[in-house]
Amino acid sequence: MTDPAPVQDVARLGATDVGAVLALLRAATAADGVRPLSEDAELRLQHGGPAGGRDVLARAADGALAGYGRFEGGDGTGDAEAELVVAPPHRRQGIGRALLTRMEQLAGDRPLRVWAHGDLPGATELAARRGYDRARVLLQMRRDLAGVDPEPRPALPDDVSIRPFRPGRDEPAWLRVNARAFATHPEQGTWSAEDLRLRQAEPWFDPAGFFLAWRGDPDAGGTLLGSHWTKVHPPGDEGPEAIGEIYVLGIDPDAQGIGLGRALTDVGLAHLRAAGLSAVLLYVEADNTAAVALYERTGFTRHAVDVSWRRVP
Known part of the structure; x- marks a missing residue:
């Protein structure tokens, strides 16, 4: 098994690292067809966020940026939250595992929720292997505007x-x-x-x-x-x-x-x-059956799925 990538976390990234992470996000979006981070995570990457948040970087052996994670600790109570993405050329090398391990260390003895945008097979495999359960499912629905x-x-x-x-x-x-x-x-x-x-x-x-x-x-x-x-x-x-x-x-x-x-x-x-x-999208909780049914009656169809995985230490 590949050795875990070097991982570093800071309260706020500098401008150069922010630019590198944004480039990584664009590459992941192009490869996967889905944005790897939520809007909140991207805004906090660029502008900072509440106390308790951390930006987590993973680097390859040559120093290249191989992965990024955003950790939200909140007020120190309740669930911690995280999102992460691995650069397409560096997948299947233990980088997602290294990022997730650091997120779990930051969460300590608190439950951790990790969003997986697009419900991609790699994310599902990693979450299941680490003992996470599906906690929330968010549907993206779309319809044409014609x-x-x-x-x-x-x-x-x-x-x-x-x-x-x-x-x-x-x-x-x-x-x-x-x-x-x-x-x-x-x-x-x-x-x-x-x-x-x-x-x-x-x-x-x-x-x-x-x-x-x-x-x-x-x-x-x-x-x-x-x-x-x-x-x-x-x-x-x-x-x-x-x-x-x-x-x-x-x-x-x-x-x-x-x-x-x-x-x-x-x-x-x-x-x-x-x-x-020509088209419009919206997000709705999958268990809000009344809302999902209403949107389906008005022409919306299911397009993509985001999953919040939760693990209790």
């Missing part, structure tokens, strides 16, 4: 209107509703103002594709009821062609039952179609 109404006229109560997001003004209201809409979601419901700011600074951010449903005038005491934030992935990000995404669709629990989800969905899909895109 049948989308380009000019939807959603039926809304007279005092409700849909308007684009206004940077510098709507952040507090959106964060409040996002937390309420995703109160039970392990990632989305905990977004902070910094999490939002980082995404607003990304090249893909477009407030014209970020739709808010208000009751009343937002500048005169109006109440935010829900939102649909769309995203456009450039070619090479999620496939050879650009593709849209239902990025965040959330309704305040007090505003359920008045058709806002369908109205906001229709408006967002029309926006993506008008941008010249």
Whole structure:
């Protein structure tokens, strides 16, 4: 068996190493047809993250970057989380094993969750061999936009209107509703103002594709009821062609039952179609059978799977 690769972990990588990791991620995406890290992990790689996080590098014998992992320790309680990727030329050489071993050491006596994007055979083999169990399964679903109404006229109560997001003004209201809409979601419901700011600074951010449903005038005491934030992935990000995404669709629990989800969905899909895109994707928990069935009835089909593997020491 190949000796484990040298592994180093730091609280924050320098610019040169960040560039090398981003190049590795592009190579892995091209080889596997799926992005190897989540958006959160990529943002923390580039901008840093909360205390307790570590960037983990594995190097080949010649010093070349052979693998990368992102460890999140949180506040030191509950599950630790990790993601990792091995450069395509260096696979089957013990590098994934070395990265995972270091993640387990960082987690200590806490359970560790490791995301495997694309549910690739190599990741499944490594996780099973190390005693991990499937804890969560996230589906990526897609549909074409050809049948989308380009000019939807959603039926809304007279005092409700849909308007684009206004940077510098709507952040507090959106964060409040996002937390309420995703109160039970392990990632989305905990977004902070910094999490939002980082995404607003990304090249893909477009407030014209970020739709808010208000009751009343937002500048005169109006109440935010829900939102649909769309995203456009450039070619090479999620496939050879650009593709849209239902990025965040959330309704305040007090505003359920008045058709806002369908109205906001229709408006967002029309926006993506008008941008010249031919398809759209979304992510949904596989065990949310009601949501999966709803999306399937509206033309979405299953495209890819992400798995969160969990191990208790």
